[in-house]
Amino acid sequence: MLSTVITAFSIALASGLLMSVWVVKDQARANFTGVDSGFDGVFGARGSKLQLVLNSIFHLEESPGNLSWVQYERIAADRRVATAVPIAVGDNYYGYRLIGVTTNLFDVEYREGKKYTVRSGYLFNPSKKQAVVGSFAAERLNLRVGKTFHPYHGLIFEKNKQHAETYVVSGVMEQSNTPADRVIWIPIAGLQNMAGHSAETASDVSAVLVKLRGKSSGMMMNQEFNLQGDVMTFAWPIADTMSKLFNKIAPVEMVLRAVAFLVALVAAGSILASIYNSMNERRREIAILRALGARRSTIFAIVVLEASGIAALGAVAGFVVDYVIMSAAAWLIRKETGIVLNPLEFQPVMVWAPLAMLSLGAVAGLVPAAKAYRTDVAENLTPIS
């Protein structure tokens, strides 16, 4: 009984791992490459496009450097640019980033027909020390409208780096299921002029998010800034940059898949071993069934069915394992990136992984079934002492 439970559990683990690895991979890729926050590209200091996108769209990573306000104005004035939103980073509140931004961010549709909206309170006044808090950050930091806080210098929270400025929460944003949920938006001038920031770079921006007029604009600007220019980096299209990241981490996915397959194989081996070993104790039982008229093929089928039954139990329990892993992964990814994964979203792996486990169980049952098939009836009808 115990070995059956352990075997079923290992099958559940393998099935759950397979499903969650697949689902996390697919959903993460779809979400990360699908998130562009409504922008076509990002301008930043000369450097890595990936770092630029991670920093300005996903609010992860360090900023690769700054652009001057003049550079921002030049970008904004470019006739190929429809909207330009400058952002500045460099401060946090208990690890949640403060992003200095202009209010035109809130005019951009981050998804078709959807704009960032304030759920309670109102948008910050660009000339005041006010903040609009993303829904997730507000929940984690317990920041409500009217509350005040002192930002901390840097992107990583350090207790002794508190700024003297006091900010008031003017609004809490509606949940958008984007990285914007886990940041605190403040006026860009506020972040630029925070005490302790270098006066020389006070008017600099970390990146400029742009919405372009037409697809050809992107190609032209890519040519102009990335291939011919050497002052700025233009990360465009954003999804491509993220795709490259996922391609880079593809070997990790493969390792995870390989681990899941290995667990599945070990579980199948465990089914084989536990049933095969039990065959010795069950020789008499098999002989009795045969004496009652059961055919060899019936006995064979019973053992294969038993193995399949254990695998089926494991496959069903695998959904629980999948849900637990997915929920933990979704929580972690939301906490770290703001991207929301849905643990219950259907994926084909949720059909083929349990079926594969069932088949593996049946195959693992073939060897003990063959042993049962060969059991000599007359020899085993007497009690085994």
Place this chain on the structure above:
Amino acid sequence: MKLALLLLNIKNLRKSFATPDGSVLTVVDIPAFSLDSAKQTALCGTSGSGKTTFLNLIAGILKPDGGRVELDGSPISDAGEAGRDRVRARKIGYIFQTFNLLQGYTCIENVLLGMSFGPGADRRWARELLGRVGLGQRLDHFPRQLSTGQQQRVAVARALANRPKLVLADEPTGNLDPTSAAESLGLIRETCQENGAALLLVSHDRGVLGQFDNVRDLADINRAAALPGAVEAKP
């Protein structure tokens, strides 16, 4: 006058086994044996006279080396293993000395399991049979929760579950005290009679044999049993 129909007809039945030293030991060598429908016959034999092997040959559990076993017109000995299994499931009930109940199953499940290899499970008939052997209140008990005598009764009910033409009983009272043995034997005989099944019972217990009108000595019909050094083959 009622005409007796031949149920079991055996001719020149032979079965040998290889011994560990490489020689061949003949355990059964029966030129002729027959049993009429619904008739009850006891076979007596000492230990090593080939009783169990003989019953296993009739039941089709063992295939003979030679000769013919015909049950109800069907030649069991010529049939393949699957064919012998089918005949056993449908026409033969077997009561073992050690009862051979499946410990993980309840009384009624043991009876139903026996049916499932034959014509199919019939819960009502299983309940009726268990009621007939006095276990109507213990349908859901497991064998370990029953006395030895009660386990024997479950085995009797299971043997009759498929309405067999022939019930084979191998030392069915060997594990029972004298009182239980007498009760059990009476029950086996009565239930076989009620169900129109012939009974072939083997025993070396004189008390048991004394209950039968028709008693045959295996030494008389099995030439191998008379051979010096003949032993009850292990299988």
